[in-house]
Amino acid sequence: MILDYQFTQQSRSDLRELKELVRHGENKHVEFKLKTNHPEKIIREIVAFANSDGGKLIIGVGDDKSIKGLKFADEDEFILQRAIERHIYPAIDYDVRHVTVEGDREVLIYTIPKSPFKPHYVDLDGIIENRKAYVRVEDRSVQASREMREILKGERKANNIRFHYGDKERTLLKYLADNERITVDTYANIANIPRKIASRTLIVLVLANVIKVQPHEIQDFFMAA
Numbered sequence: 001m002i003l004d005y006q007f008t009q010q011s012r013s014d015l016r017e018l019k020e021l022v023r024h025g026e027n028k029h030v031e032f033k034l035k036t037n038h039p040e041k042i043i044r045e046i047v048a049f050a051n052s053d054g055g056k057l058i059i060g061v062g063d064d065k066s067i068k069g070l071k072f073a074d075e076d077e078f079i080l081q082r083a084i085e086r087h088i089y090p091a092i093d094y095d096v097r098h099v100t101v102e103g104d105r106e107v108l109i110y111t112i113p114k115s116p117f118k119p120h121y122v123d124l125d126g127i128i129e130n131r132k133a134y135v136r137v138e139d140r141s142v143q144a145s146r147e148m149r150e151i152l153k154g155e156r157k158a159n160n161i162r163f164h165y166g167d168k169e170r171t172l173l174k175y176l177a178d179n180e181r182i183t184v185d186t187y188a189n190i191a192n193i194p195r196k197i198a199s200r201t202l203i204v205l206v207l208a209n210v211i212k213v214q215p216h217e218i219q220d221f222f223m224a225a
Contacts, residue, residue, distance in 0.1 A: 014099045018107055021056065022065050026139040029055035034062045036076040039083035040124055046084065047120045048134035048141035049112040050092045051152055055136065060107035069105025073098055077108055089123045089131065119144065119152040135215050142217040147184065147199055154207045161208040168193055168201055173224075176211065181221040 026032055031045045036059060049055035059080070060070045070076050077096060084092070095111045121131035133144040133152070144152065154161075163169070171191045175182055188198035202222050205211045214221040 011100055014097065014109075015101065018058070018067070018099045018101070018109065021058065021109075022061055022067060025065060026063070028136050028138055029053065031055065031057050031139075031141070032061040032063060032065075033057065033059050034068060035059070035070070036079045039080050040087060040122070042080060043083050043088055044122055044132075044134045045141050046092065046094065046110065046112050047088055047122055048136040050115040050120045051118050051133060051144065052114065052136035054112055054114040057110040057112065058107060059110070060101070060105070067101050067107065069101040069103065069107050071105055073106035073108055080108075080110075087123055089121050090117055092117075092120055116156065118155060119149050137215050137217075140217075142215060144215065145220050147203055147220055148213065148215050150203045151206050151213060154203065161204060163201075163204045163208055167191075168197070169205070172201070172205070172211075176222075176224045181214070181223045183219050183221060185219075187222070 021030055022032070024030070029049075031049075033042055033045075036042060042057070042059075045057050049057065059076060060073070061067050077098075084094070092115055093113060097109045097111075099107045099109060101107055119133040121133050123131045133149050134141045135144045135148060135152075168191045172182070172187055175187075175190055184195060184199050184202060187193075187202065188195045191198060193201075202211070202213075206213050206222070209225055211222050212225045214223060
């Protein structure tokens with residue numbers, strides 16, 4: 001009897017949490033999916049959360065915030081678990097909970113923590129060159145650029161980043177003093193340096209907390225920290 005009461009209390013608590021998450025809508029830390037159709041696309045969201053600040057993927061909720069639930073939640077969980085195990089590299093940690101909603105349907109809440117082993121990739125065919133990393137930008141998951149991937153790698157060992165403050169760094173900071181943001185190509189142009197050097201300089205300065213990066217699906221923007 002006591003166990004039934006505790007279970008009911010826990011279920012009500014989970015349902016309240018679910019409704020609160022849904023009420024606030026999708027954002028940097030929350031993503032809704034109605035079903036597990038196309039699991040190879042859904043795992044992009046999981047990778048993006050792991051590569052960013054973590055988040056919750058909620059299966060059984062529509063973009064319009066309707067809590068539809070899943071009729072066979074165990075099957076949906078199995079489908080997504082198989083995709084996670086097969087197509088995310090390196091493996092990630094996550095937690096999944098079942099929350100019962102109306103009509104004996106269930107919603108799956110995946111909690112993905114910020115990973116210490118970034119970057120993680122979606123690997124659909126086993127070919128290293130085809131792996132794609134994703135990061136979370138507001139309420140969307142976007143493919144990480146080469147610069148963003150290098151920044152994610154560097155964050156694991158960025159305690160003592162050193163750099164030479166020379167002409168190209170002065171040119172960058174002077175530009176950012178007068179402009180809100182800059183791209184790799186613009187920086188290479190104004191500093192009259194090869195794009196590869198411009199890219200590396202921006203990466204190092206982000207890791208040194210001198211500037212910050214704003215990922216974007218077309219091109220990243222770099223701004224004063």
